[in-house]
Amino acid sequence: MSHDNDVPIPPTSAERHSTACRYCIVGCGYEVFKWPVGEEGGPSADENAFGIDFPAQALGGNGITTEMHTVIEENGEEYNVIVKPDDDNPVNNQWSSGDHSVRGGSIAQTLYSPENDTDDRLKYPQIRIGGTLQPVDWETAIEAVAKANELAMDRNGPNGVGQKLYFYQFVENTYAGTKLHFDVIGSPNWGGHNRPALTPENPGMRNAGLWQFAYDYEDTQKADNVVMVGAEFYENKSIIFQEHIQLGVQDGATPVHIDPRQTFTSNYSQNNDGMHLQLEVGTDAVLLSSVARHILEQGWENTEFIEQWTMRERSTIDDEGWYQKEFGQTFEEYQEAILDEPRYKPENAAEITGIPAEDIRSFAELIGKPDENGERPNTVFLWEKGLIWGFSHENSAALGNLVLLTGSVGRPGAGLSRGGGHQEGFWMGGPAGEAIGEHSTQTFTTSDGEEVTIAPDTDERVRNGEILHWHVIGCDPVRGSYNTQQLRNAVRERTSGPQPQSADAEEIARAWAERMDQGGMVLTNQEIYPRTTTEFADIVLPATTWGEESDYHRWNGERRLRQYSGFMEGPGEAKPDWEIFSMIGQEMGATDMNWGSADEIFEERWTRRASSCLHGWRTANSSGRTASTSLRRRCPAAAAFLQALATPSSCRWTGTESKLSTRSSNRTHRTTRSG
Amino acid sequence: MPDDDIDRARRRFLQTTGAGATLVLAGCSAFDSDSEETPTETPDPTPTDTQEETNPSESETDDPPESPSGQVEQLDAYPRVKIASVSELSTGDVIEFEYPLQEQSNFLTRLGEQAWDGVGPDGDIVAFNAMCTHAGCSVSGSVEPEDSRAGPCPCHYTSFDLSKGGLVNMGQATSDLPQIDLEVDGGDIYATYVEGLVWGYHNNLRTGTPIEAAQSN
Ligand code: SF4
Ligand code: FES
Numbered sequence: 040m041s042h043d044n045d046v047p048i049p050p051t052s053a054e055r056h057s058t059a060c061r062y063c064i065v066g067c068g069y070e071v072f073k074w075p076v077g078e079e080g081g082p083s084a085d086e087n088a089f090g091i092d093f094p095a096q097a098l099g100g101n102g103i104t105t106e107m108h109t110v111i112e113e114n115g116e117e118y119n120v121i122v123k124p125d126d127d128n129p130v131n132n133q134w135s136s137g138d139h140s141v142r143g144g145s146i147a148q149t150l151y152s153p154e155n156d157t158d159d160r161l162k163y164p165q166i167r168i169g170g171t172l173q174p175v176d177w178e179t180a181i182e183a184v185a186k187a188n189e190l191a192m193d194r195n196g197p198n199g200v201g202q203k204l205y206f207y208q209f210v211e212n213t214y215a216g217t218k219l220h221f222d223v224i225g226s227p228n229w230g231g232h233n234r235p236a237l238t239p240e241n242p243g244m245r246n247a248g249l250w251q252f253a254y255d256y257e258d259t260q261k262a263d264n265v266v267m268v269g270a271e272f273y274e275n276k277s278i279i280f281q282e283h284i285q286l287g288v289q290d291g292a293t294p295v296h297i298d299p300r301q302t303f304t305s306n307y308s309q310n311n312d313g314m315h316l317q318l319e320v321g322t323d324a325v326l327l328s329s330v331a332r333h334i335l336e337q338g339w340e341n342t343e344f345i346e347q348w349t350m351r352e353r354s355t356i357d358d359e360g361w362y363q364k365e366f367g368q369t370f371e372e373y374q375e376a377i378l379d380e381p382r383y384k385p386e387n388a389a390e391i392t393g394i395p396a397e398d399i400r401s402f403a404e405l406i407g408k409p410d411e412n413g414e415r416p417n418t419v420f421l422w423e424k425g426l427i428w429g430f431s432h433e434n435s436a437a438l439g440n441l442v443l444l445t446g447s448v449g450r451p452g453a454g455l456s457r458g459g460g461h462q463e464g465f466w467m468g469g470p471a472g473e474a475i476g477e478h479s480t481q482t483f484t485t486s487d488g489e490e491v492t493i494a495p496d497t498d499e500r501v502r503n504g505e506i507l508h509w510h511v512i513g514c515d516p517v518r519g520s521y522n523t524q525q526l527r528n529a530v531r532e533r534t535s536g537p538q539p540q541s542a543d544a545e546e547i548a549r550a551w552a553e554r555m556d557q558g559g560m561v562l563t564n565q566e567i568y569p570r571t572t573t574e575f576a577d578i579v580l581p582a583t584t585w586g587e588e589s590d591y592h593r594w595n596g597e598r599r600l601r602q603y604s605g606f607m608e609g610p611g612e613a614k615p616d617w618e619i620f621s622m623i624g625q626e627m628g629a630t631d632m633n634w635g636s637a638d639e640i641f642e643e644r645w646t647r648r649a650s651s652c653l654h655g656w657r658t659a660n661s662s663g664r665t666a667s668t669s670l671r672r673r674c675p676a677a678a679a680f681l682q683a684l685a686t687p688s689s690c691r692w693t694g695t696e697s698k699l700s701t702r703s704s705n706r707t708h709r710t711t712r713s714g
Numbered sequence: 715m716p717d718d719d720i721d722r723a724r725r726r727f728l729q730t731t732g733a734g735a736t737l738v739l740a741g742c743s744a745f746d747s748d749s750e751e752t753p754t755e756t757p758d759p760t761p762t763d764t765q766e767e768t769n770p771s772e773s774e775t776d777d778p779p780e781s782p783s784g785q786v787e788q789l790d791a792y793p794r795v796k797i798a799s800v801s802e803l804s805t806g807d808v809i810e811f812e813y814p815l816q817e818q819s820n821f822l823t824r825l826g827e828q829a830w831d832g833v834g835p836d837g838d839i840v841a842f843n844a845m846c847t848h849a850g851c852s853v854s855g856s857v858e859p860e861d862s863r864a865g866p867c868p869c870h871y872t873s874f875d876l877s878k879g880g881l882v883n884m885g886q887a888t889s890d891l892p893q894i895d896l897e898v899d900g901g902d903i904y905a906t907y908v909e910g911l912v913w914g915y916h917n918n919l920r921t922g923t924p925i926e927a928a929q930s931n
Contacts, residue, residue: 044908044910044911044917044918045911045916045917045918046911046916046917047916048916082916082920082921092921093914093915093916093920093921094817094912094914094916094921094922095850095913095914095915096850096914097845097849097850097851097852097869097913097914098849098851099850100849102849102850102913102914103916104847104888104889104911104913105889105910105911106888106889107888135869135870137849138849138870139886140886141882141885141886141887141888144848144886144887144888145888273871277870277886281870281886303871303884
């Protein structure tokens with residue numbers, strides 16, 4: 040914490056950039072002011088870039104804290120930079136102006152400067168020579184990456200190469216990275232930053248036909264109930280809580296927190312005529328399904344919605360694909376399964392979940408029971424890791440079923456969305472389905488005995504030797520994966536074989552070929568800071584990040600397109616990720632990756648995508664400051680209920696388990712272990 | 715607690731160097747907060763004595779900018795101002811005062827437990843600026859001396875630990891609540907300095923009317 044006693048005021052001549060927070064899914068609006076050190080604005084409105092009289096007014100969005108200011112260096116010149124919340128943006132200006140969390144309020148402290156803690160950024164490409172990372176030029180580094188790909192493909196085809204890439208660091212970068220991987224290389228071995236395969240994070244939602252960002256923040260202000268599952272909203276999704284949910288609650292909405300932890304959000308819910316359902320860890324699917332059972336028993340289900348929007352014929356569901364065929368249910372099948380399952384009787388569910396039966400019934404009444412005029416309550420369902428990173432399919436399907444049962448989608452004050460995590464910056468740039476369909480070596484056996492090809496678990500393929508060159512971008516798998524220790528040991532062992540003794544291209548190729556032939560692997564790490572994975576890397580590619588050089592795009596949790604301005608240079612010779620992918624692709628012979636800017640990538644994708652389904656994504660105008668919904672399109676969609684039977688291992692109650700539940704649990708384990 | 719001692723020692727060091735830097739800037743040793751001597755007079759805070767008319771673009775880089783219009787008042791150094799007597803302050807009391815500018819409202823309290831930079835016989839008397847460092851709402855109505863806490867702030871619930879230099883222990887603020895340095899002299903408590911930027915200001919001594927000299931003795 041800084042104890043500085045002053046901050047400089049930006050002069051009217053300061054450069055001004057509109058951008059969005061570098062952190063969480065809320066996607067708050069920010070502004071950046073940049074001007075040479077030595078110049079300063081004055082405290083009167085006509086003397087500064089904010090146009091305000093200092094001191095700034097409380098809640099007015101124009102206070103500058105010492106953490107919002109930093110000094111950077113470019114070409115030997117020093118510049119003041121202030122990164123502050125935008126005081127005119129619908130995301131973080133509802134109850135107060137320019138609201139921000141502790142994270143957003145200190146973005147300036149993350150900017151690169153040789154004078155502060157960010158000085159350990161990666162600045163030059165490096166190759167491990169004789170066991171030690173040595174700086175090399177970009178040409179040598181890119182040739183080496185292409186060579187590693189070639190050597191791996193010579194030995195194991197496209198399956199010899201694996202890529203692990205973030206899902207969030209701007210659509211232009213993920214588009215370029217996946218184009219390289221699925222189009223140029225054609226490999227099926229792809230993992231996201233938080234999971235080892237190209238699988239959905241909320242399989243139950245997606246396969247029920249629900250889009251996982253189906254609301255506007257404003258809906259929480261109009262809702263009757265805001266149900267928050269497995270997430271801490273004040274601490275982790277602060278501004279949706281402070282600027283939106285709170286307004287809804289002040290207006291009479293009932294907050295419900297479903298979480299094994301007692302946190303701020305639980306206290307808040309209890310203190311505001313709401314509920315905290317403090318369930319036993321891992322029992323979400325039982326709790327949510329017993330709520331569904333009470334709704335069904337009382338006849339509170341939203342028949343109109345179910346008739347209009349869910350698939351009524353078994354054959355229609357079967358046509359949707361193997362997942363729906365395996366797990367999808369018509370309403371009648373779902374109803375029968377829920378009513379037949381003794382664990383879902385509130386009294387039995389109470390024993391398993393630790394939630395009293397009367398609370399299960401009250402919650403069901405809150406979200407299900409129509410009022411005396413037949414009006415149905417409007418509920419917004421928000422969930423996050425606590426729900427989905429456990430029994431991913433079961434939990435997300437159980438919640439998805441409740442959304443369908445109550446018809447909580449498509450009307451003001453109702454909806455569903457993720458309640459945390461990063462902003463969404465993933466655009467697929469290559470034919471992933473083809474690469475997986477043609478080359479994946481992983482299958483799933485359905486209950487009909489059908490062998491279905493599925494996206495491979497890349498971590499497993501790093502461990503079992505199938506992947507010979509692993510390109511890891513912007514994540515640290517040897518420090519955070521499932522079964523991390525085993526993965527780290529495999530990476531250590533498989534990268535420790537023959538080492539090049541000079542930076543000569545032939546010598547590099549010789550050593551790596553020898554290593555691969557001995558069962559080893561070459562590791563490329565494309566990063567902004569050295570991390571644990573970097574310790575094992577053969578090639579290190581330094582990347583630029585938020586605010587550096589390129590303009591970028593991604594979406595927030597209500598599908599609002601956020602635009603990010605590049606306002607400063609990156610450290611040393613670091614390059615934007617898209618440019619690094621473009622250089623590798625061209626080195627490997629691609630002729631359609633020679634983009635001149637991130638904007639060209641955005642246009643390439645947007646033009647292609649605009650004619651098809653946009654999943655209801657929406658855009659802001661070019662300044663990024665005002666919302667518009669002009670580009671909203673609806674996808675043709677139909678929904679289906681899903682089997683969401685609870686996993687026995689976590690349940691204390693030991694009643695009769697149906698044959699179906701045992702079967703499906705075993706099988707869902709196999710598909711969702713990577714979720 | 716050894717860890718606390720280390721932190722306290724470090725803080726003292728920072729505090730001393732911080733105050734020194736301010737004094738060099740102000741060029742005025744009569745109000746050295748580390749001085750053993752009690753100044754007999756506080757500075758006359760009238761605008762004519764404390765303002766220099768400079769154009770911001772011409773001002774030295776170390777000097778905070780001033781209003782060319784000359785409308786804005788300011789101080790050159792932190793004054794030493796009596797705010798209460800130790801004997802009048804019981805555990806749990808909260809006294810509000812302005813320092814060093816009018817409308818910079820602070821609170822003085824006695825926690826009943828030793829605090830970082832606490833003064834008085836038990837080292838438990840502390841003072842802080844009352845403006846929440848998140849977005850400027852006042853936490854003076856939510857000071858809880860028995861919990862050594864200010865907050866949760868009525869606006870977005872940030873809460874500060876008064877025994878640990880105003881440390882943020884929950885919430886959205888990025889910096890500690892500014893602590894007012896205190897001295898006890900002859901049973902009286904003096905405010906001498908503000909550690910940390912008061913929310914909304916670009917400099918704690920600028921853009922406001924200095925507190926009345928009459929209040930200060
Ligand atoms: S809530 Fe999220 S987007 Fe908003 S300022 Fe905080 S980290 Fe940034
Ligand atoms: S102003 Fe105090 S928490 Fe926001």
